[in-house]
Amino acid sequence: MAESDPIVGIIMGSQSDWATMKHTTLTLEKLGIAYEAKIISAHRTPDRLTKYAESARDRGLQVLIAGAGMAAALPGAAAALTPLPVLGVPMDGKVMGGLDALLAMAQMPGGIPVGTLAVGKAGAVNAAVLAASIIALSNEDVAASLDKFRADQTAGVAEEPKD
Ligand code: RP5
Numbered sequence: 001m002a003e004s005d006p007i008v009g010i011i012m013g014s015q016s017d018w019a020t021m022k023h024t025t026l027t028l029e030k031l032g033i034a035y036e037a038k039i040i041s042a043h044r045t046p047d048r049l050t051k052y053a054e055s056a057r058d059r060g061l062q063v064l065i066a067g068a069g070m071a072a073a074l075p076g077a078a079a080a081l082t083p084l085p086v087l088g089v090p091m092d093g094k095v096m097g098g099l100d101a102l103l104a105m106a107q108m109p110g111g112i113p114v115g116t117l118a119v120g121k122a123g124a125v126n127a128a129v130l131a132a133s134i135i136a137l138s139n140e141d142v143a144a145s146l147d148k149f150r151a152d153q154t155a156g157v158a159e160e161p162k163d
Contacts, residue, residue, distance in 0.1 A: 005060050007035070007060060010025065013067070013069065016069075020089070024124045032141070033142060042077040064084050064085070065088075066088050066114075067089040087116075088127075090116070099119070129146070
């Protein structure tokens with residue numbers, strides 16, 4: 001998204017995470033929130049992670065969303081390097097269906113939180129919506145977008161199932 005400066009930073013450990021994390025970008029676009037998306041691995045590109053997380057707040061980012069699978073250290077390592085809120089999305093389609101990544105993200109030591117979402121697509125979507133909720137506290141435009149998103153979602157639920 002290039003029209004305005006990004007306020008959400010999306011990072012993921014591997015290209016293989018993109019199929020899931022693209023749902024975060026699609027949801028942020030529905031919400032009208034400017035973002036950037038990068039491949040950054042806590043294990044394979046630690047210097048890239050350090051530079052990114054340490055500069056994130058000064059560059060104007062307000063929330064980081066980190067998707068990772070397997071050992072899933074990325075959100076926790078990012079949270080150690082920035083005071084920004086970090087939301088973690090455990091990848092599905094990996095070992096143990098993503099349960100290993102979910103537990104790794106959730107089990108952060110006290111003092112360095114990661115807001116861990118559901119495994120897979122639902123978590124990727126909800127990370128965007130939760131980022132919007134955080135930003136909406138101090139941004140009227142995002143608050144209005146979030147209200148509309150939620151109202152549209154409610155209106156889109158049929159009262160009865162159909163074939
Ligand atoms: C994590 O392990 C990444 O987030 C990704 O989910 C996984 C590695 O995947 P590959 O790059 O091996 O496909 O670091």
